[in-house]
Amino acid sequence: MTIRFDEMELQTPIIRAIEELGYEEMTPIQAQAIPVVLEGKDIVGQAQTGTGKTAAFSIPILQKIDPKVKGLQAVVLCPTRELAIQVSEEMHKFSKFMHGIKAIPIYGGQDITRQIRSLKAGVQIVIGTPGRVMDHMRRKTVKFDKVSMIALDEADEMLNMGFREDIETILKEMPEDRQTLLFSATMPQPIMEIARTYQKDATVVKVVKKELTVPKIEQYYYEVRPKNKVDVLSRLLDMYSPKRCLVFCNTKRQVDELVTALSSRGFFAEGLHGDLKQQQRDRVMSSFRNGKAEILVATDVAARGIDVDDVEAVFNYDVPQDEEYYVHRIGRTGRAGRTGRAFTLVVGKEVYKLRDIQRYCKTKIKVMPIPSVNDVTAVKAEKILDRINELMESEDLSKMISLIETKLNESDYTALDVAAAFLKMAMGNDNQPEEQAAPDFGDTGAEQGMVRLFINLGKKQNIRPGDILGAIAGETGMPGKLIGSIDMYDKYTFVEVPREYAADVIQVMKESKIKGKSINIEPANRK
Template sequence: MEDTIFKDLNISEEILKAVTDMGFEELTPIQSLAIPHILEGKDVLGQAQTGTGKTCAFGIPAIEMVDAGSEEVQVLIICPTRELAIQISEELKHVSKYKSNIGILPIYGGQPIDRQIYALKKKPQIIIGTPGRIMDHLRRKTLKLAGLKMVILDEADEMLNMGFREDIDTILEKVPEEKQIVLFSATMPKEILELTKKYQKEPVYVKATHKELTVPSIEQYYLEVSEASKLEVLSRLIDTNDINLALVFCNTKKRVDEVASSLQTRGYSAEALHGDMRQEQRDRVMNKFRKGKIDILIATDVAARGIDVDDVEAVFNYDIPNDEEYYVHRIGRTGRAGKTGKAFSFVVGREIYKLKDIKRYTKSNIVFMKPPTLMDVEEKKTAAILDKVKETLHEGDLSRYAAYINNVLEEANSHDGSDTSYITSMEIAAALLKMLSAQNSTSSDLSPEIDDVDAGAEKGMVRLFINIGRENKIQPRHIVESIASSTSLPGKLIGAIDIYDRYTFVEVPAEYAAEVLESMKNNTVRGKRINIERSSRKRVTGRKKA
């Protein structure tokens, strides 16, 4: 099947612009197979695993068919867990970014139902929910499905494994007879086939198979970083691994240009490659990369098609790919012709879950590593200089340069005797080494995003500052309840809470930090609107709290 880009689909300019912002250029296999049929109004039975892009496979057609002028629920997406409901909701909100008046609401257990009832009164057209909570709202008559046009069952096999078959039957029996049903499942057991036979009308069956990783000679690593520290980490990895030829993958063309420009500013031989460049520009850049005239090529997935260079020493996933198969394609660019290669993936916050999916379905061992420190970088550079010095010593013919050193020694030590210090040839050699190290430096100053953030927090935790404390009658339970009810972070995973008179510090798992910061922003605790941010203050123990 030929590669399809989103511009080839019969979709609106608003959605096309949104998916471009999300970094999508080319459709994944399941998207190519499913979207056209769903757009035509056909029932679809899709077999696809997590990480194949199936959310957009049903989400794009769902948003396209919604009548923004109607206040009825038109799309119902049923999924097994609250985490998946939230994930689907977030992705659909990105897809509908430029569509006006489209409401999307996740409903699930574990969240106060009163809050959901209030949100339902705002008349969202798309509901994403778990079976139990959907049934609860149907019983309360707070969710009405008379205007429903489409039902989507995501991870249907997982819902059956969790015992939701009766709930699904109950829900599907309450929806209008004339509706489109789309069902996605990673496997096709007998129960799924029974379900589709009972509720779908002449469904189109589409299947996307996973390609497994077949490049064992590649060492694979991942690093947990912040967005702000990615460039610094990339620079340090290049410097400490003696990488001469590298591919850096980004999810968007804009990001490619930004990274290429930043690396050039730091003195690296780097160039960009993406679809907005003219063909002759792309050919010129590729030829330079093949011939080793540039060291680092920064590219999007689509632009990198056709890159066939045996000497690529490392691949960097500057952005985690949107599809697991892209990961396989990306890192397969190194470790060729019997050589070993390295792949480094930068993981920000909850992207760790994407990485877990990649590890699971590619059956590969991706090892955690810490970013190199500035000391690591300096030691590597100094070692390289000293290796060069040894080569030069072996070559000989140093008499002229030795004379220069003697002159410097004589001048440095030609004092009247009042100064008792004496400069040695060893010190002159050290001074020269220091000068060379400074000249060869490409890394920026110590980046707090890498080395200092969350100093004092427990390992794997992020320390957050909240501008309320004992004076506001705040207790630990208030902090826990507020975070647990506003985010997907279970209360039992919240770490140390230090409450002072006017402020509070709380530790949360690193993978939840971004969600907590976003969800709690401008939230209220005990009636007071709060400000929450990452803490740069180290944890103080054994001292009386102010």
């Protein structure tokens, strides 16, 4: 059963703001949490990004704030500055028609004197990161004596980032009779300990796992070779041409490299990671929100708290390290009842990691063939022809028809020739070289998905397995963890590498040396 916002006993200005934002029915976490919080009870809410949890605590906080009292009445703790800004923006949207309410975000990386000036001017709600809130506590620029509510948003992430001690210090300083709201995507033991210690008979509400995985998302994966990842991603971007999409990488370096690679191919891409200054991050997010950048490439930590609607697709350029990260990543598309798409690029043994993710999410991620140039061309043509249909139905084209008729009368071309030339022009240059097929190594006696290679060095040459692993990983750039079993004998060694990497490993290692010794490397014969 769905509950409408106007069924709740909320102040008229809040209802007016909610209606203006276009929200009518509550999401499951809002329907369960808001009535409990309005009753004044403590709450533990289990909900992930994209479930509407920010409104689940923001609306009741605004409902309970007394605008006549200028002192601090509510505190929201967030793991990152991005999330603090995000929550602050939501609060401002919901309080648009309320008078005398002031909510500010406080976080590291922003001039503290500016924050102190704002706090001294009288603020009822502070949304901040634990470190910066502690800083203001030490400076006595925040006073908790009038605080009646505190919310912990993404509590599990705050603990992962090492904020447990800070959170407990802040909670200990709060008045005894305050209301404590705790929201977390997962419920590990430390979260439950905090709930038991600092909450009074908390009501537990949760969105069941099935709803967390967002069933309206079509999920696909592609098995690729490492050196072809940028090519495959570019083809998928060309093929689906999403107006706004997120691309996730596991490292800051990869984010920078991918943004450079995509930009050089004519895509409008921006990068987001922990090394950016606040001003740069704000510029990147503004560029993504207003559509100047159609692709945002980010690390998991930097993307926490980004809450942009109408993200049409999510691309996992790297398979996430953690199953939960996968859920967080793909949950950023398919919002508000729309259908979203998620694509994952998988190299070698990473396919086993993807199987773990499927089990965890209780979802199906379909394997897809890498799209050929012809596939991309066909899909692009189809999209352009759809737009032409809309144009023909909605616009007066009589002037254009007259121009075309004149051209046809002056030449030997048919209307079909002219239409085909326009289509070609609209599609741009699609004459990309077709991807080469991976060489067939046959059965080398390796486990599935791997190729067993022979190397003409062994124990007698003082070579150790670590030397082989280090040389292959170092020379090819392949992560060492992807290298399979290494069987070492007196005069030779067998090593297993993912099939996608095998050709590159053979090519690169032929020119290399291990401990100063030249090597011969080739596919092994069957065991």
